[in-house]
Amino acid sequence: MAGVKIYGKPISTCTARVLLCLEEVGAEYQLVSINMPSGEHKGPAHLARNPFGQIPALEDGDLVLFESRAISKYVLRKYKESGTDLLKEGNLAESAMVEVWLEAESQQYNPAISPIVWQSLIVPKMYGGTPDQAIIDSSLEKLKKVLEVYEARLSKSKYLAGNFFSLADLSHFPFTRYLMITPYASVFESYPHVKAWWEDITSRPAFKKVSAGMLDS
Amino acid sequence: MGIKVYGLTKTTNVARVLISLEEVGADYEVVPVDFATGEHKSQSHLTRNPFGQVPAFQDDNDVMLFESRAISRYILRKYKSDLLREDDIKEAALVDVWVDVEYGQYNAPASAICYNVIVKPMHGEEVDQQVVDTNLEKLKKVLEVYEARLSQYKYLAGDFISFADLSHVPCTYYLMLTQYKSVFDSYPHVKAWWEAIMARPSIKKVFDIMSA
Numbered sequence: 001m002a003g004v005k006i007y008g009k010p011i012s013t014c015t016a017r018v019l020l021c022l023e024e025v026g027a028e029y030q031l032v033s034i035n036m037p038s039g040e041h042k043g044p045a046h047l048a049r050n051p052f053g054q055i056p057a058l059e060d061g062d063l064v065l066f067e068s069r070a071i072s073k074y075v076l077r078k079y080k081e082s083g084t085d086l087l088k089e090g091n092l093a094e095s096a097m098v099e100v101w102l103e104a105e106s107q108q109y110n111p112a113i114s115p116i117v118w119q120s121l122i123v124p125k126m127y128g129g130t131p132d133q134a135i136i137d138s139s140l141e142k143l144k145k146v147l148e149v150y151e152a153r154l155s156k157s158k159y160l161a162g163n164f165f166s167l168a169d170l171s172h173f174p175f176t177r178y179l180m181i182t183p184y185a186s187v188f189e190s191y192p193h194v195k196a197w198w199e200d201i202t203s204r205p206a207f208k209k210v211s212a213g214m215l216d217s
Numbered sequence: 218m219g220i221k222v223y224g225l226t227k228t229t230n231v232a233r234v235l236i237s238l239e240e241v242g243a244d245y246e247v248v249p250v251d252f253a254t255g256e257h258k259s260q261s262h263l264t265r266n267p268f269g270q271v272p273a274f275q276d277d278n279d280v281m282l283f284e285s286r287a288i289s290r291y292i293l294r295k296y297k298s299d300l301l302r303e304d305d306i307k308e309a310a311l312v313d314v315w316v317d318v319e320y321g322q323y324n325a326p327a328s329a330i331c332y333n334v335i336v337k338p339m340h341g342e343e344v345d346q347q348v349v350d351t352n353l354e355k356l357k358k359v360l361e362v363y364e365a366r367l368s369q370y371k372y373l374a375g376d377f378i379s380f381a382d383l384s385h386v387p388c389t390y391y392l393m394l395t396q397y398k399s400v401f402d403s404y405p406h407v408k409a410w411w412e413a414i415m416a417r418p419s420i421k422k423v424f425d426i427m428s429a
Contacts, residue, residue: 065311065314067314
């Protein structure tokens with residue numbers, strides 16, 4: 001099967017989400033770097049791939065996709081013969097639970113965690129700016145409320161969608177990976193089942209490989 | 218027992234689920250959740266939706282779900298609806314793209330406008346015109362992208378209607394009740410797309426339910 005092309009950066013959270021899926025299914029792919037500091041993502045060539053000027057984008061023959069969770073699902077479906085089934089689309093109830101917790105990642109977890117990562121890591125490191133502590137603090141409170149729900153869930157279920165690893169778990173990786181190199185990593189200490197889940201999923205070979213391409217500080 | 222949707226039909230996220238149910242012609246019951254008395258934070262509701270939000274959803278065989286887009290996908294899959302295009306891997310992917318665009322790009326500015334202009338006055342709160350204006354500018358940028366897309370294709374994912382288009386309905390319904398409906402006049406393909414969606418019998422039915 002011909003490989004797909006991914007346009008993005010390995011240090012980018014949303015690109016990492018897609019790379020994780022490709023690594024999990026063992027697919028061949030080509031990563032084409034987009035130069036963010038020079039504004040390449042807002043240039044006409046990239047806007048033709050992603051009209052919102054963001055990364056990642058995927059090209060597979062004449063198919064062009066954007067939005068990392070949509071790309072992830074496409075990759076997982078395309079390579080489902082690999083034996084790695086992270087969507088469970090053959091089972092109505094299981095696939096529904098994957099969708100529920102993927103939505104939870106996108107709509108509950110991500111809005112709480114991403115401002116913390118953005119302010120404490122990306123703003124100083126990429127933009128030379130000063131973190132907005134008020135945003136960090138209010139986001140931390142929101143994140144704790146979300147982690148309470150996750151703690152309860154992961155006390156009953158090994159992974160988020162059930163007793164099977166899925167895209168729902170995987171999708172949490174990129175921003176959490178970055179939270180862990182900020183001073184706020186310790187928030188996970190109060191949620192032992194969440195912590196154990198994090199240690200479990202990050203021990204997967206795909207995670208180690210993608211993590212190596214991300215920022216370490 | 219059958220399908221139960223927990224929430225109020227006026228709520229955009231509840232209406233999203235009703236759209237899928239009406240499209241597939243399923244029988245269902247709406248069980249109201251009383252926010253005024255804090256019912257959404259009660260133990261029994263938190264068992265259904267641990268984030269204390271609506272909708273929550275139940276079906277036979279112990280299916281208990283939350284998050285309206287996840288619930289919608291379950292309904293559409295269960296009834297083998299064509300609105301997800303899951304028989305075609307490329308079309309299904311394009312549906313997924315534009316559902317994510319609806320949430321990630323369209324929903325925030327559109328619902329911020331609706332919240333300020335419709336909900337706040339209902340609670341006797343002042344409209345924050347600066348928030349409305351900022352979000353209007355964001356919405357226009359999004360509508361420019363939609364105009365370009367809908368100039369190429371009849372619907373967002375392609376020349377076929379899909380869950381991606383219908384996922385926009387609840388928020389747009391409210392936007393069209395405000396003075397800001399006129400912003401769509403500058404985007405003729407977007408306006409035509411909305412009119413095509415509104416003509417669907419299931420959508421007319423959900424509008425009746427929402428306005429009851």
